[in-house]
Amino acid sequence: MTGQGFTWVSDPRGPLHSGSGNQYVYQWSIGPESQLLRRGTARREIVREHRLRLTRCYVRPRGYARAAERLEPPGAVVLLDGAAGSGRRATATMLLEEAPEPDGGIEELPLASEDGFSEPSPGRRYLLDLSRVDDTEYPSVQKTLAQYRTMVEKNDARMVVVAPAGLEWMLDAELAPLVVRIERPRGRAVLGRHLRVRGVEFTHEQLTTDDLGRLCETAPMRELDRLADLVAQARDSARYGTDFVRWRDAALSASTNWSQQVARQLREHPGARERALLLAAAMLHGAPAETVLEAAGVLLEVLRHPEDGAPGLAGEGLGERFDKLALLREDDGRVGFSGLAYDGAVRKHFWENFPEIRPEFRDWVGLCVARRGIASEERGRLAARFAEQALAAGRPDDLPLLVEAWTRPVEGGRLRAEAAVLLELGLSHEQYGPWFRNRVYQWVKASKLDPDLARVLTDVCRYVLSVTHPEQAMVRLRYLALNGEAPEDAVRAARTALLGLAAGSRRQYRRLVHRLLVSTAGERLLDVLVGLVDPVGLRIEPPWEEFALVWRAVMARGTPGSWTPLVKRWLTAVAERRVSDQVLVALLLAASGDRMLLDQLYATACDWVGETPAAEARARTARGFCQEIDTALGIGMVLSGSGARVNRDGE
Known part of the structure; x- marks a missing residue:
């Protein structure tokens, strides 16, 4: 499943990874205008693909x-x-x-x-x-x-x-x-369905081993899904031959046996220098050797461990150190492990067995991501692997600490993508999703936010939260869009996101209007209200009662110069029959009882029709609109065919 900022692979013939859990392929980038961009498929489409995959795998x-x-x-x-x-x-x-x-x-x-x-x-x-x-x-x-x-x-x-x-x-x-x-479905049937969806060929007899039988009888459905994914990874790695039995056995070892092997490896290598390199290789699996070595050094500094190796040429070379820990160095210089999903087992072991230094692990990841020598792709992977372990260890509060650190002004916006990765994984987490939604809520309610943090919150609300929790996304975006102390560019981004969600849902449009009409947010409130009555980008027929209420608020709070261009856009849409005449009724209702507003609408219609006097549809629309205005005013002024204002006698 391809996602915003990461990809959960459902096609086993896609990019290979040998870590545990889902595969994350990071597609976050910073655009030419320092705007956080997401390349690839929209998250709404991702959710649809995930549910399609569920339909195919479901028993x-x-x-x-x-x-x-x-x-x-x-x-x-x-x-x-x-x-x-x-x-x-x-x-x-x-x-x-x-x-x-x-x-x-x-x-x-x-x-x-x-x-x-x-x-x-x-x-x-x-x-x-x-x-x-x-x-x-x-x-x-x-x-x-x-x-x-x-x-x-x-x-x-x-x-x-x-x-x-x-x-x-x-x-x-x-x-x-x-x-x-409901009763638990048969485990073998579930595993078999997941394997077939991944294109893995097998026979019924190959699923009847004792080890596999015990797993199928007791494991949660998500573990059987992961086992099928590991089988597919073993097949695609070309390291385990072409036989299902070898793929199956490698996957079973990866899911059940690696923890003991990792513990044995750490007993054999008790030195801080070796262990730091092992953890760095697991957290930066697939990164260049120099990046892994640098990260190991940073970890030793954070933990305040003295150098325990011989200096300079007297020390072990990089190849020797890698060989000792059974680390692979590919031809392109990237570091990994030979065992299927072994890097994930190493990460899990360190977080589970060194609870007293989990805060130092967090600080270490924060420093590594902030270092300018690490490529953006490696930073994204490191951030996600950290999030996975922190959440599994019950430490969701570690993620917001790094989000705030990476969005400080001193970073110049270059780590917004990594901060967004943490928030996306937190918001999408089955157990801690509610905790992160509340944390985002507390952030947006604060009057002062670092601009980059505000931009990240805007993007995760717009692209992540809105897909599954649109009401909560709207609430958070509303706070961001009305923040009177935030920089204009951050507020503008939040306003655009907020209006974009309202523009696609009558229900959300209606709810937003009623919340805004009781707000006292000042000038930035007017900007949102004006955006709600702008036909550009509107993908729905607006709920007319709320549409009229917004227009009334816009006319009362703004100057004619702020809203008359919008009236002209709506007149054009009516003339071109892209919307119904109900728009004009809403405008009349909004101005009813106020002669100055009605006069302004009349003058606006005259100006609009005069811009293209030869267009009959425009003249007809303006004539009808002005007749309704005259009726509301109790007078008989109408427009001639040329657009000139005349009375009923033609004078």
Whole structure:
């Protein structure tokens, strides 16, 4: 699956990696105008591809048909229960994907609303994941669930809730009828499906070994997915022949045996210098040897370890040091490990077994990324591998510390891409996603933000958060766009992102309008309001009531010079029949009761039609609009065919 800032590979014939977990191919770059750019496929398309892959790999568990039947009628809510690792979230996603009459994408709902609960639209599909909720939180969370249920039923939407495993005894009796329990699908069937999707050929007998059988019986679905990915990597590496059995055995070793081998290797190499080189090689797997060596030296400095080797020519050469640690140095000078996914096992071992120096690991990564000698591609990989380990170790707060460090003014914006990588992985994390959404919320509410941090927050809200949590993305972008103390370029970027989201959704447009109309943000509020009534970039027919309200606010707060060009654009759109005459009605409603505003609209129409006097469609549009204005004013002035203003007697 190709993503914004990284790529989760679903095609096993793509780029090879030998690390654990997902493959990350970083495509973040800084453009010629110092703007954070994302090359490649849009994240919304990535999410679509991920769900398409899920559809191809998914094995329906027992209970699926019953849940799908429950979800058929509009307003249905299903509470999906099952053992941990049974694939509840994947099942919830599949149920919503296959729900009848889908309207738009699947939106994930937050456990707590920061901006009030909004009414869902008919046909919308919602996912509420409670799988990480514990017994102390579940009673209060059920109240939120009840609120969502009421709104979904009232508005004929659909919602699937992933229940926390093992807490069915705490479920409120009123919610019990919503429960559908699924059973864990057969592990071999799941593994086989994942292998076939990756184009790996095998026989049924080749999946019946004892080791594989135990794994298939007990492992969570995500581990079977990872095992299939490792098999595909072994096939594509050309290091394990052409036989499935060798690919399978290499993948099993990578998923089950490497931890013991890494521990043995560290016992054989107790010196700080050797261990620093081993960790640097794992964190910078695939980087040039000089980069790995430099990073190892930085780690020793951070840990304040004295040099324990002979100096200069008396010391070991780089090749000797690599050979001792069984590190490979490819012909192009890049460093790696011979074992499949061994680098990931090394990273995991250090983070799991040296908890007292995890803060130093964080500081080390921060310094390495900031060093100018490391290529941007290596910086991105290093940032992602650090994020993976920090989150696995339960240290999400390490990521914001580096985000702030990398976006300080002293860095000149050159590390925004790496900061964005950390935030994207945090926001996308199954367990810590809510924590990061809240952290972003706390950032954007602050009056003073470093400009580069504001730009990074804008981009992750626009491209990452908006795909799965559009409501929360809009809230955060609104704070950024209305920040009165932020630099104009940062505010402009946030405003563009905010208006871009509103321009594609009537629901988001309507919600944003009502929030803005009660705001007291000053001049920057007017800029957002003006943007909402600009037809350029608008991809929807605006909700007319809110459209008129925005126009009224724009006319009241702004000068005619700020909004008359927009009136002309709408008149052109009406004349060219790109929008309905409802636009003109909204303008009249916005100016109703104010003679000066109505006169200004009249004068604007006269100016507009005079710009191209030979265009009959323009004259007809202006004539009709001015007649409506005259009616509102209680007078009888109309336009002649040439656009000249005359009274009813033609004088």
